[in-house]
Amino acid sequence: MSSLFIGFGILAVIVTVIVYTGVLFIWGTIRWIRGLINPAAKSTLAPVWRRKAGLPLLLWIPALAFMIPNLLEAIQRGRSQQAMADLRSVATACEAYFVDRNAYPAAGSMDELARILEPKYLQTCPRRDGWGIPYSYFTRKVEGAGPQSYRIVCSGSDRVVETKDPWSYPEGATTNYADDIVYSDGIFVRYPEGRSN
Numbered sequence: 001m002s003s004l005f006i007g008f009g010i011l012a013v014i015v016t017v018i019v020y021t022g023v024l025f026i027w028g029t030i031r032w033i034r035g036l037i038n039p040a041a042k043s044t045l046a047p048v049w050r051r052k053a054g055l056p057l058l059l060w061i062p063a064l065a066f067m068i069p070n071l072l073e074a075i076q077r078g079r080s081q082q083a084m085a086d087l088r089s090v091a092t093a094c095e096a097y098f099v100d101r102n103a104y105p106a107a108g109s110m111d112e113l114a115r116i117l118e119p120k121y122l123q124t125c126p127r128r129d130g131w132g133i134p135y136s137y138f139t140r141k142v143e144g145a146g147p148q149s150y151r152i153v154c155s156g157s158d159r160v161v162e163t164k165d166p167w168s169y170p171e172g173a174t175t176n177y178a179d180d181i182v183y184s185d186g187i188f189v190r191y192p193e194g195r196s197n
Contacts, residue, residue, distance in 0.1 A: 076157055076177040079130030080192040083154040086126035086135065087183040093122035094150055095186065103146025104139055113137050129154045138166040151189075154181040 090113070094104050097117065107113035114125035128134050133155050139147030151166045158178035163169060169182045173193035182190040 077192075079157070080154075080177055080181065083129045083135075083181050084183075084188070084191060086129065087152045087154060087181065087188075089122065090117075090125060090135070090137075090152055091150075091183050091186065093117045093125070096121045101146065103148065104150045106139060106141075106147050107137055110135050110137055131155070131157055131159055133159045136161060136166065140167070149185055151182060151184040153183075156180050156192075 094117070098104050105113055105116040107116055110125065110127045114122075114127060117125050126135070136153040136155075138151045138153070140149040142148045153161060153166055155161045156176075156178045162180050166182070169180065169190050171189050173191055175193060177192055179192065180190060181192065182188065
C-alpha cells in the first residue's frame with residue numbers, strides 16, 4: 001500500500017514540475033518575444049523569472065514531507081524481506097545437510113557454516129543482512145548425536161541482538177523492523193509484518 005502512495009507522490013511531483021516548468025518556459029518565451037518587439041518591456045523579464053523561481057521549491061516541500069516516511073518504510077521493508085529470504089535459503093541448505101548426515105551443521109558462526117554448506121548445499125551462503133550485520137547461527141545438541149535443532153537470527157534495523165539466549169525469543173509477528181528476525185527448524189519464529197512503529 002505504501003509503495004502505491006510513493007508512486008502517486010512521485011508522479012504528482014513529476015507532473016507538477018513538468019507542467020510548471022512548461023508554463024514558465026512559455027511565459028518566458030512570450031516575454032522574450034515582447035522584449036524583441038518592444039525593448040522597453042525587456043526590463044520586466046528578469047524580475048518575473050526571479051519571482052517565479054521559488055515556487056517549485058514550495059511545491060517540493062510538501063511532496064517530500066509525504067514521500068520521505070514512505071520511502072524509509074519501503075527501504076526497511078525491503079531489507080527485512082531480503083533477510084527473510086536469506087534465512088530461508090540457509091535453512092533449506094541446513095535441512096539438506098540434515099538429510100545426508102542426520103544432524104544439522106555444527107558451526108559457531110556464519111563463516112563456519114558457509115565453509116560447511118558451500119558449494120554442495122548452497123552456492124553462496126549469505127553472511128550479512130541488509131543492515132550490514134552478520135547473521136547468527138545456533139544449534140542444540142542431543143547427547144550422543146550431533147545438533148538436532150538450529151536457529152538463525154537477524155538482528156534487525158537496530159543492529160542489536162535482543163537476547164543472549166537464542167531459544168528465548170517471543171513467537172509471532174512484529175511490527176517493528178528493529179526486532180530480531182528468527183528462523184528455527186523450518187519455520188519463522190519471529191518475523192516482521194506491516195508498518196514499523
